[in-house]
Amino acid sequence: MRSRIVGILFVLALALWLVWNIFRKSETPLTQVNVVIDGDPVIVASWQREQDRLVIVTIPASFAALAVHGLGTYPIRSLWQLGTIQGSSGLVLSQSLEELLALPIPWYIGEIPENSNINAVSRLQNVFSFQTLPAIVTGRIKTNIPIVKFIGLAWWRLFARSDRTIEIPLGASAATEEPQPDGTLLWLVSTEAVDTVLGDTFEEQDARGEKLTVAVYNTTTTSGLAERVARIIDRIGGNVVRIGNEEVTIERCQIRANGDHLNTTTSRMLASIFTCDRVLQVGNSYADVIVAVGSGYESRFVP
Numbered sequence: 001m002r003s004r005i006v007g008i009l010f011v012l013a014l015a016l017w018l019v020w021n022i023f024r025k026s027e028t029p030l031t032q033v034n035v036v037i038d039g040d041p042v043i044v045a046s047w048q049r050e051q052d053r054l055v056i057v058t059i060p061a062s063f064a065a066l067a068v069h070g071l072g073t074y075p076i077r078s079l080w081q082l083g084t085i086q087g088s089s090g091l092v093l094s095q096s097l098e099e100l101l102a103l104p105i106p107w108y109i110g111e112i113p114e115n116s117n118i119n120a121v122s123r124l125q126n127v128f129s130f131q132t133l134p135a136i137v138t139g140r141i142k143t144n145i146p147i148v149k150f151i152g153l154a155w156w157r158l159f160a161r162s163d164r165t166i167e168i169p170l171g172a173s174a175a176t177e178e179p180q181p182d183g184t185l186l187w188l189v190s191t192e193a194v195d196t197v198l199g200d201t202f203e204e205q206d207a208r209g210e211k212l213t214v215a216v217y218n219t220t221t222t223s224g225l226a227e228r229v230a231r232i233i234d235r236i237g238g239n240v241v242r243i244g245n246e247e248v249t250i251e252r253c254q255i256r257a258n259g260d261h262l263n264t265t266t267s268r269m270l271a272s273i274f275t276c277d278r279v280l281q282v283g284n285s286y287a288d289v290i291v292a293v294g295s296g297y298e299s300r301f302v303p
Contacts, residue, residue: 029268030236031204033153034104035145036094037127038080038111041169043120044097047156050205053164054157057101057198058120063175064186068095070303073186080110089142095300101194102231103202104273107149110142120167128157170197195231203237206265214266215242215287219249220298229274229293236273238266242286253297256281256290264289 031050037043040061047054061077069092071082076093083092090108098105112127112135126132128150135141136150143150174193177185214233218226230240253276255267262278267289271278274297281290 029206029265029272030104031206032202033107033149035107035109035153036090036097036105037109037123038090038093039123040077041120042076042093042097043124044101044103044105045124046103046202047153048202053166054160055166055168055201056120056124057168057170059097059170059189060187062187063170064178064188065096065100067092068099068300070301073180073188075186090144098232099228100189100191101198102191102228102235103198104232104236107145108143109145112141121165125157128154130154166201168197168201170194191231195235198235200237202235204265204269205237207269208237210264210266211239212261212264212266212288213241214238214270214289214291215244215285216240216291216293217244217246218293219246220293220295221249222298222301225293225298225301229291229297232273233270233291236269238270246292250292250294251296252277253294254279254290254292256285256292257288258282261288 031048033047035045037045041058042061044057044059045054046057059076062075064073064075065079066072067074067079067082069086071092074082076097079093079096080090083089086092090110094105094108097103109127112132118126130151132141133151133154136143136145137147145153170189170193172187174197175187175189178188179185216226216230216233226243226245230243233240253274255262255271255276255278257264257267257278258281261267262280267278270276270289270291274291274293276291
């Protein structure tokens with residue numbers, strides 16, 4: 001009896017450690033873990049600690065989106081293959097959907113063929129299960145999720161409550177039929193429709209609560225980068241009040257703020273999402289926090 005109690009306590013302690021590892025502050029102040037799962041439909045799963053819920057966004061694989069690295073517009077089902085050709089596996093898929101959904105998606109996992117023809121929740125349960133772990137360890141299923149984080153997500157999924165799971169399908173109303181130069185038609189996902197459907201589902205409460213104003217400046221010659229970054233900041237609950245350009249190009253993104261604002265959750269969160277250096281700002285500025293986008297982020301959009 002005693003050994004059984006010790007075993008139960010050990011399992012509970014292990015579970016707590018795994019869940020803590022998913023969100024540990026040393027990695028990122030974000031309280032959500034977002035993963036894209038290849039297949040049809042493509043699934044973006046978001047484990048959200050603050051709301052104690054799981055959000056599942058589904059996108060038909062036949063819908064098209066603009067691929068990163070200047071590759072052009074492709075059906076979403078082709079993005080993993082494009083990444084494989086480039087030697088980056090699922091990175092093209094995850095980064096392209098980051099831009100489409102304006103959502104940080106650092107993690108990806110490949111399609112499991114036997115999971116076809118079942119609903120999104122069941123697919124997610126099958127992917128993040130301990131039965132899948134051997135295929136993850138051996139590399140039969142491609143992913144960039146560290147093993148410990150995968151186990152933590154699988155454990156959380158095991159005890160996830162159905163009443164704390166939200167499904168958001170991006171259906172036909174989120175896409176428009178667009179003719180292509182070769183005469184074919186593609187259902188192109190509208191970012192405006194995405195913003196309407198997702199709303200504030202992915203807001204970070206700490207960032208919203210701090211109410212800091214944010215200005216975004218593009219220091220590169222590639223137009224539209226500041227707008228892309230601002231859209232992601234808005235999605236997670238930031239308050240973008242200005243978008244502009246700077247003449248001097250920097251390589252690595254910078255988060256600039258005074259001493260009081262440089263160590264806030266908002267500043268640390270933005271530095272984590274966009275891989276920025278945090279730089280002390282002396283004197284007054286237009287906003288509490290400045291995000292200066294450099295050539296490092298620009299490289300995502302050029303061939």
